[in-house]
Amino acid sequence: MQAPVMVLNTSTRRETGRRAQLGNIAAAKQVADIIRTTLGPRAMLKMLLDAQGGIVLTNDGNAILREIDVSHPAAKSMIELSRTQDEEVGDGTTSVIILAGEMLHLSEQFIEKHIHPTVIARGYFRALDDVVKAIDKLSFPVDVEDRTQMLNIVQTCIGTKFTNRFGPIMAELALDAVLTVRQDKGEGRQPEVDIKKYAKVEKIPGGDITDCRVLKGVMFNKDVVVPGRMARTIKNPRILLLDCPLEYKKGENQTNVEIMKEEDWATLLQMEEDWIANTVEQIAAFKPDLVITEKGCSDLACHFLTKKGISAIRRMRKTDNNRVARACGATIVHRPEEIQESDIGTGAGLFEVTKIGDEFFAFVVDCADPKACSIVLRGASKDVLNEVERNLHDAMGVARNVVLDPRLLPGGGAVEMAVSHALSESASSVSGVEQWPYKAVGEALEVIPRTLCQNCGANVIRTMTKLRSQHAAASGSGAGSDGTARDGHTMGIDGNTGEITDMKQLGVWEPYAVKVQTIKTAVESAVLLLRIDDIVSGLKNKGGPGMGAPKKSQIDDGENVDSNMALAE
Structure with a gap:
């Protein structure tokens, strides 16, 4: 059809x-x-x-x-x-x-x-x-800091939606998410509330609507590269974020190498191993507990990282990497040679990999001052989760508008x-x-x-x-x-x-914006x-x-x- x-x-x-x-x-x-x-x-x-x-x-x-x-x-x-x-x-x-x-x-x-x-x-x-x-x-x-009043406003605006039957859950999720990603720009200036970039919705079928929650940090659908040998739970991790590959760069199509002796091939392999070992040494010098890269990470690099006691996650999305950077206070580094102590993220309280259903999810949570968050939605089916996500998007929009322009109308x-x-x-x-x-x-x-x-x-x-x-x-x-x-x-x-009815008594308000x-x-x-x-x-x-x-x-x-x-x- x-x-x-x-x-x-x-x-x-x-x-x-x-x-x-x-x-x-x-x-x-x-x-x-x-x-x-x-x-x-x-x-x-x-x-x-x-x-x-x-x-x-x-x-x-x-x-x-x-x-x-x-x-x-x-x-x-x-x-x-x-x-x-x-x-x-x-x-x-x-x-x-x-x-x-x-x-x-x-x-x-x-x-x-x-x-x-x-x-x-x-x-x-x-x-x-x-x-x-x-x-x-x-x-x-309206006073943005008054949580009861803010919840009432958001609840009113999504009262027409499917999730209204579940009570104030969506309003609480939306308000928590918006207040988490809110970043003040100083007195007299409008705060920045970018929910599109820094508030990611993760839909996981199963569980109940009441299991939905806003994390004080971020989650993403990844596992460590070597599950058996790399730590999956780290308290107060030092996190290093990279957007460069941790693997030896292969030659382009036009590259030709002539090998006259058997020892030359061994030399080439040794050069590759030395480069990877040197790169891992540069990373290990700053004692990170977790390395996340947006590109690949070779088996040899994983071997050296494991020997140093460092967990690694590879092929991370750029958007997810940006959220982790905001949540734990790290800076994304472009080359291992440019790493500084200030680039290491130390704001996270816990790194943990958990299996939910058939998939592994990595959590960087309990952050001291997270300016990014993940919203975990649980529900009976994908259709229900899709509708809940649409309702949550509207609720976050309402909360964001009131935070940016705290004026109300009946x-x-x-x-x-x-x-x-x-x-x-x-x-x-x-x-x-x-x-x-x-x-x-x-x-x-x-x-x-x-x-x-x-x-x-x-x-x-x-x-x-x-x-x-x-x-x-x-x-x-x-x-x-x-x-x-x-x-x-x-x-x-x-x-x-x-x-x-008098909207004032009924408590039905709409954002000015x-x-x-x-x-x-x-x-x-x-x-x-x-x-x-x-x-x-x-x-x-x-x-x-x-x-x-x-x-x-x-x-x-x-x-x-x-x-x-x-x-x-």
Whole structure:
């Protein structure tokens, strides 16, 4: 069975003007409709079939869109939005698609009224500036050192995920990992939190979800080179990291050696042995307990290292070597002649090789100040582990955003409703035709609380009307004297029950960076697609409709793009 392919046939002739714009809007709207039901705690799941016949069950927007194959250029652009959002802030991948699709849907009425896309873009960007100002007023600072509050924030943001049923385990793992790799750059400067490089997820099938843990150090799938003779457990090891081979460099293809006498061959072998012995002596002079190299390590070198009581690991990945360097305070050395005492890593408390299942894993743990870590995930099957990893990635993204920008906003659609009300009030100050697109941004923001209502089965019209009136009744649209959002502007939708609830009391918060990035990306992508007035295809038609070419009637009649999109197996 093949993977689900979204086939979006477009005319191979040139599409211009309003037809191209309406086609782009329809394509973007259908991409948004695919993942609309995956928003919120009561989100529906999508079943994805990959090319190998495997099945993935997930409600992660980015994971769903990553598996969908589309042919329409506007739909491809929408899918790229989700990837961009995931790389930038690691969360909000579903919200950004829904918002962008809604903004494009509302712009359709302006296109049909012959309002120029540049005018619509001006109105959208003007609204975006006011949205960011309104969000700034609603935000309030948070203490990053308060573990209880940080756990609550992370738990809230991943409350819609599969792992929510296991309690706060994922939130604790994510927070521990982020705080471990955090590196302060000094007072007044933003800390560095690179979870992609220095927080490695290791998935090991078997065990239970409760066995997952964050190591105070790193682990990697390696064993010592000579298991029987090299130590597999070393306390307080001195670690030397190399990215050069510990083997005699062989000649290139053009190398020719003429041997006239039998003694010459013995001399060549002796030279090789002397070079390796000399290299090992240079290493042994610094008394390392463990040598890790990214390249090869010959049998002869292993023999000399074993005689010196040194354990060795070879063919280490560069990324893993960098993590070990950060964890134990070592410096990766390029040549044995350049080794210095300061290059030796002494920050690790224990080196140990353990067999888990059928494979050996090396642990460099109990580090004094590890700025890198490994997260060990255990689970019943690979499918469960893959979903847990996706959830953990989102949780680490949330924790990282709060550490980098410690400001929070109320969740549950409260911010969107407050900003929507603020835009509707200030729209009267916008003159000319731009006022319509300006107000449309506020209307588009309401799609988030509306979708939350729909996904948990609430009465959408009554709930939205009541929520809108509560935000309108709130006095002002700024922050109270205590620095938190004023009463009324923290009212949002409880994603579990569909009832209007004070997010402050419910404890549902979102990072400032995620919310601002989501709205900025949605507006900018909507404007980008609106400004396209010409689609020219350089592809030639080969074959009939089954080969992906449009039917003649679709070209001549100019059917709506919606009718040309189909999910096929």
